Amino acid sequence: MQSSSTLFPVALLSAERRGDLSEDVYRLKAGNSPDRTVELALTRLGMADQGETRGVPVILLHGSFSNRRFWFSPRGIGLGAHLARAGFDVWVPEMRGHGLSPRNRDYRHNRVADYARYDLPVIAAFVCEQTGQAPHWLGHSLGGTTLAAALGGQYLEPAQVASAAFFGTQVSRTYWPLKIPPVEWGGRVLLKRFAHLSGSRLKRGPEDEPIGLALESMRWFGLFGRFGDKERDWWAGLAEVQVPVLAVAGAGDHQDPAWACRKLFEQIGSEQKRFMRLGREEGFDNFGHVDMLVSKAAQTQVWPLVERWLQDPQAMIPREQVQDISPEPASG
Numbered sequence: 001m002q003s004s005s006t007l008f009p010v011a012l013l014s015a016e017r018r019g020d021l022s023e024d025v026y027r028l029k030a031g032n033s034p035d036r037t038v039e040l041a042l043t044r045l046g047m048a049d050q051g052e053t054r055g056v057p058v059i060l061l062h063g064s065f066s067n068r069r070f071w072f073s074p075r076g077i078g079l080g081a082h083l084a085r086a087g088f089d090v091w092v093p094e095m096r097g098h099g100l101s102p103r104n105r106d107y108r109h110n111r112v113a114d115y116a117r118y119d120l121p122v123i124a125a126f127v128c129e130q131t132g133q134a135p136h137w138l139g140h141s142l143g144g145t146t147l148a149a150a151l152g153g154q155y156l157e158p159a160q161v162a163s164a165a166f167f168g169t170q171v172s173r174t175y176w177p178l179k180i181p182p183v184e185w186g187g188r189v190l191l192k193r194f195a196h197l198s199g200s201r202l203k204r205g206p207e208d209e210p211i212g213l214a215l216e217s218m219r220w221f222g223l224f225g226r227f228g229d230k231e232r233d234w235w236a237g238l239a240e241v242q243v244p245v246l247a248v249a250g251a252g253d254h255q256d257p258a259w260a261c262r263k264l265f266e267q268i269g270s271e272q273k274r275f276m277r278l279g280r281e282e283g284f285d286n287f288g289h290v291d292m293l294v295s296k297a298a299q300t301q302v303w304p305l306v307e308r309w310l311q312d313p314q315a316m317i318p319r320e321q322v323q324d325i326s327p328e329p330a331s332g
Contacts, residue, residue, distance in 0.1 A: 021045055038119070064205070065204040070293075091123070116234075136310050149234045151243075165306070188218060192215070
């Protein structure tokens with residue numbers, strides 16, 4: 001099959017019309033990773049009748065135990081579909097072994113380090129090639145963590161990032177038992193017996209996660225751990241990030257609490273950034289980890305804010321007013 005890219009082999013797997021939306025699915029096989037079997041599915045959403053003209057590109061990164069359906073359902077509901085209808089050129093990657101991305105040979109060893117160093121740059125290169133523009137990036141939970149690693153590790157070039165938005169993203173929550181070396185070592189021995197963590201069995205989502213991710217996070221939160229790999233300190237690198245940044249935390253998010261999300265936000269060096277807490281004190285519902293983006297309340301309170309950010313990230317709100325942002329009233 002002829003490649004859809006001049007950069008590396010890309011196959012167009014399907015081009016479907018879903019109601020008023022078009023849904024094109026590509027499979028990227030860049031061969032830039034030590035595991036040469038890695039293939040990534042990348043879905044492009046747009047309006048079915050808009051022709052070749054597309055809007056500003058936006059890349060949406062799903063979190064753990066999830067896939068592209070976090071951003072848009074088969075019925076065309078979700079933030080991704082909303083942004084496509086608002087005129088944006090929406091791209092939704094699925095990480096290794098998730099959704100339409102097949103499991104690679106070394107699936108059990110997959111880590112954020114691999115996603116950030118190898119996969120996100122490939123996605124960025126293809127989207128930039130297809131659109132001729134720098135895309136905006138938005139990551140939820142682990143998707144945001146991966147984006148933070150790619151920015152802190154300088155794996156993404158400045159021309160590949162128009163802005164970065166983090167929803168429910170943190171790397172600072174303390175797990176005290178992991179600070180005790182024998183506990184950490186024992187946990188590693190136990191986890192290494194498994195190839196993956198089952199999302200359905202743990203009631204966390206439709207997808208599994210490779211055990212490599214769990215082992216990597218244990219190292220981050222260990223006694224002398226850091227957010228990074230053997231080669232680079234991603235946490236320190238975040239201080240060098242200069243792109244516009246939006247960080248959003250849910251007041252009712254117990255998995256990635258607002259204080260920890262705020263700490264990540266404060267580490268980022270960009271002067272063009274804003275932090276938002278979604279809670280009743282700020283005029284929102286008391287949003288949790290998932291419903292901040294996937295709920296009826298999010299449709300009216302959060303999605304319009306995302307749209308406004310993407311339309312003009314440079315239009316920064318004075319720092320003293322950040323906590324006073326209120327959702328726009330629902331129309332109709």
